[in-house]
Amino acid sequence: MDPRLQQAAKSGSIDELYALIDENPYILENIDAVPFINTPLHVAAASGNIEFAMEMLNLKPSLARKLNTSGYSPLHLAVETGHTDFVSWMLKHDHSLACLNGRNGMIPFHLLVVRGNVDLVAECLLVSPECIRDVSVNGRNALHLAVVNDRYEVLQVLTGWIKRTMQRNAFKNEFCFLNKEDFSYNTALHLAAQKNDLQACFIFSSAFFFHT
Template sequence: MDRRLQQAAESGSISDLYALIDENPCILENIDAMPFVNTPLHIAAACGKIAFSVEMLNLKPSFAKKLNTNGCSPLHLAVEKDQQELVTWLLRIDPSLAGVKGREGITLFHLLVLRGNVDLVVECLVTSPECIRDVSVTGQNALHLAVMNERFEVLQVLTGWIQRMKCRMVQRNEVNGDGLTFLDILRTHGQIDEGGELEQAALKTGCMEAASLPKLMKKTYDFFKLPITFWAYCSTHTRRISSDTSDEARGVFLIICTLLITATYQTSLQPPGGVTQSEGHAVMKQTFFIVLWLSNTIGFCCALFYTYSLLPARGLLTLWFFYIGASLCVSYALAMAVISPQPLVFLTACFALYLLFPLYVLMEVFLRQWRRHQTVAPDPKLSWFWKV
């Protein structure tokens, strides 16, 4: 690197930087061409020159993720030099910098955990929540590193954040290179857990010991050799609907499904021909009503199913829609039963239709558990008809 550029970075002089660029427009490109190098951003970050670092980040964003010969990014150096304000500035400009991996796979977030910098750990979690997924080359995640280096306050922050955010991004029971989970390490280093509060918080988040983790009973190739059951077929089909649909098509289909749900539900409230004034039953003949009830119910259920399949997210959003859809199905069944010629019969038929699929799933689970205790093979399968 040009000595004058190094001095400009150390002093934070932006005018000197542009004077050098005017003299040699390729001065930054030549540095960027080297795979491992101390860039001007490394020097400015270590010296805490915020304005110069931001200017350099605008000119060459790639410098922020480039490692020097010691395997450190600019923000790694800034953390080691306690340049907290500069780290905060750059993280807010580019939150993805929290996940830049340096030597031994240690990210900026990992380094903050190791140094016990609670403020910046929270800043990373707020601006870039996905950084908690990262692991080092030895399989250590942020929880492992915090407990092994006795960062009790950081551990409290991490476990509290996981509990409050219902975080599904972090693998709570991830096994490190030594075959230990976070809970194993916590109990080994029990002296930092004052009163056992942290262990109780870890247990509430679902943390387990490595010995308690479920073991894989079958090899992967054995799983793929098994025939596809009806349940597996439905599950695969549902995932394909969600994954193979573009965002634009998903929006259009969701609108169509919403209109179908509205139209079919409205039919249950106001059937063709209306209802009698005295008893409130549909005026149409019973045969026509059966055809209407059957076709309308199938359309209503299919629209709900495809809406569920098209939801782009999984987890809490899907769970909420499941409860809302179940409540809507109950109200639909009651509405159709009230206007039907035989309310009790049609109400029973509606709930029987709703229960067919859950009953099938329960039967599959029961037979699967029963077959595990049998020694004679092969056993008859409930889903033999659905093999593909």
């Protein structure tokens, strides 16, 4: 990427963006032609520049799904760098971005679970509930990740959502989420038991065994 374009994205300068486009009308086309590349949208996401990102997506919407050479989309980077407003805006722009596969099969929703961002986890479940079905390359879903990373508040949100939807899709939810095994044949509850994680076990039991 042209260093001037990178700096424009980092600073959020839309005027500089168009000056570069005027100099080379194919500048964004050339970036989009590369399968894996750090794009101006990645830089804007890592910097939290929403207005610049809006302009980029108006010009080249496909960049929202482009992975960089480290295997991360712009939304992955926004989650990793903690720009919550940017993440929320991206989810509103395109709900399906929550389920975009990145490095190790991790989707942005998984990263939100790992980071323990309760509000954005709940937002993802509202706008893109199918993301709870996705698993990483080792077969772990959001429940596994919440247990492994001791994200108890997130685990409460996830189990609460599953419990509320079980009446409509009881078998599907039990098989796909609650009893989903990773590649080591462990469910999330198995992992909690192996860790002797009483708090996680209590959350599972309160949600699925002791309710009336």
